[in-house]
Amino acid sequence: MASKGISLKSKGKATRGGGRGGEGSDKLKCLKEWGGWAMGKAKVITHYGFIPLVIIIGMNSEPKPQISQLLSPF
Structure with a gap:
């Protein structure tokens, strides 16, 4: 019977180069x-x-339009 809660995949990214570039x-x-x-x-x-x-x-x-002229589609 297989266990459903166990995963063998690693989570997150693996870093190369050890602990280089901490700061x-x-x-x-x-x-x-x-x-x-x-x-x-x-x-x-x-x-x-x-x-x-x-x-x-x-x-x-210029020319100064009315607000209704700006908002209307015509």
């Missing part, structure tokens, strides 16, 4: 986490800020 890998990990956080925030800002940005730019152009 450098911490900095790299921090940089990757910060980059992911920043990209997530940039995505949200772009998602919610695009249409208001278009409206603001449209309101400041």
